[in-house]
Amino acid sequence: MGALRVWRWVSGTWRPGFGAGVRRRDAGFGTEARRRPQPQASSKSKDPAEDQPFPGLLRTENLGVEELVDVLKAAVVDQKGPLVTLNKPQGLPVTGRPGELTLLSVLPQLSQALGLGHGELQVVRAPGKEASGLVLLSGCPQTASRLQKFFAHSRRSQRPTATYCAITDGIPEPSEGTVSVALKLERMDGIDLAVPVASPSRKDILEGVKRTLSHFHVMATGCGCALVQLQPLTEVTSQIHRLWERGQSFLVRKNSWLLTHLSVFPSQLQVHMALQLCPVLGDHTYAARVGTVLGQRFLWPATTTKPQTQVLDEALLKRLRLSPSQVAQMPLHLHLQRLLLPGTRSRDPPSELLAPVPSYFSRTLQCLRLSQK
Template identity: 45%
Template sequence: MEPSACFRPVSMLRNVPWGLICGQGRSRAPFSARAWYQMLLKEGDSGKPLADGSGGVSLLGPARPLSRQALIKLLEASVVHRDGALVAISKPPGLSVAGKPDDMTLVSLLPDLSQKLGLSQDVQVIKAPGKESSGLVLLSDCQSTIRQFQEFYAKCNKARRPVATYCAVTTRVPADSEGEIRTGLKLIRKEDSELVVPVASPSRGSLQRREVKDTRTHYKVLDSQDQCALVQLQPLTAFPCQLLVHLTLILSPALGDHVHSSRVGTVLGEPFLLPPESTPPRTQVLDEALLCKLGLKQLQVHRLPLHLHLHQLLLPTATSSASSTVLTAPPPPFFLQTLSLLGLRLATEETRQRHPEPLPRPGKTRACPRKVGTVA
């Protein structure tokens, strides 16, 4: 396919230390990740930041939702890269990409945001993380660029080549330092909401009828201290809440997961899975040692944002449909502050490879257990 006139090659972001600069756009001042989150907290009236070594960064999210104008201002300041028809922003946690017509979503904000960014009203979301996750969002108002990206991601998906790399802080250390999680996932109706639950051995019929989807995620423990870990996740399939559910299956829920973490119970310090159908979502319960390290009380945990960040995306280049480059956005300050408090280290870009490849396939994959227990 010939390069489009409205598509220009996306160069690799300049390598910079994590937590200092999130990215650099054309004709824009460099975007400060710290200023981005301070704006979020100020507009949301989050209260005083944590004391004692917090560095002025609060681990808690805003106490109330941001207004429409505040969100547009925040997203305008969140541009991390701009090259031709492609714009990348770093989405804050808690903002859904799409939803009901009356919901405050990224899609509902696009008309005003596109005007602020000098884009046409035809701007579309190419790639984005889930509502509670933070990280990279790709936008474009050029149909040729959008098609080229969609075709590239479709080819990667067919070849089982991961295009997204997430980092997560988990409340436990996975038993294996590296591996693949594979299980069926399906949506069930629970009261007034939908929940994603694993299906250990889906039938061929349920897969063909698309009632269940076979899902896969590569994971690798980047660092661990005591009972916490920094985990890299590369999904090979796409399903709502896939990464969060997969983390519970290896008994290592993400910090700030107030929906699925309750599925991991503990008896005498040993974790085990609870049936998701009988385990309703609730505020995550953290042990005293972890609360102490974070400087939090359990009553504050409901405002702890999800520590799951989309920080790298593969992008196609205009010169070749087979070649690619990597776009990176460091985690927000609350994420980095958590790493500091827990003694976890995230390597700088200088130590990372230019092209993320699939993690080596271990001899054994982890799947959803056939039988899980309950607490008496």
């Protein structure tokens, strides 16, 4: 994705430092999104194309334990002693209820498959269920602690260590900048959703409201969509995760890493892109907050908007070669592509880990003629 950009604080916002060029605005933004009518029942036989799975998507929920371990073993991108880095498939939850197939539930079998013996792997860093990308695992508590101190220090110093890439429906304007907003998790119809909070008070902060910050940079544009680089800079506290795991307190007790080891507020990047009126492709939760009238986009109130299948216009569907039923299966196009790790010695520069994007992500890039630089 290229070198990290240098940012400086100017007039209450982050801006690129000297030598960091800014791309010109793309005039192609503003494709109208129309709500597609629901198909009516028919006695005619259904088109087989309507039942086709989403191209290039691995359905991890259809795998058994041994199959998932084989997939994760093949997804290892780096292994140095007790530190293992793998490229997590989209849709695989890191944790879950007892009996559910998750990354944590198969760590003992994965440790054996990787030849780590009885060393117990623990999660150091991981993207959420709906995102794909780099996961850090460690079988050494000292190594895990050192990495967490590095990540915490980097967040306090406002130095991003994680770089995501996303494909958005719409092109952010301007093409480079920062999104900063306070968020809280609010229970709506049995689901915890991230909701913006205007001017949060001290009491709000104590009750779980978090000020979130993300840098974004448009890398390429095409067909009314954009390839966007995203770098979150939000430190998540235990109050946030207690809200996130509401009704699942047993998970918090059993998986204490949840309280400290995730570096992004739940759904932060999806919410930030929706606030830019450019939801991430495959976001069936927050894209509904973006409406369109006469080709102009606007935000619906977050507290009154329910999740639904993302609506894409006919031209984009044709470009992506997707049927309407496949849109409902479209995975979130959000990938943790790069992580910075501390050097061997304190004065050494950080090392870099990279993970290739999934097959479905590559297919979408090709269909939209978006090229990564």
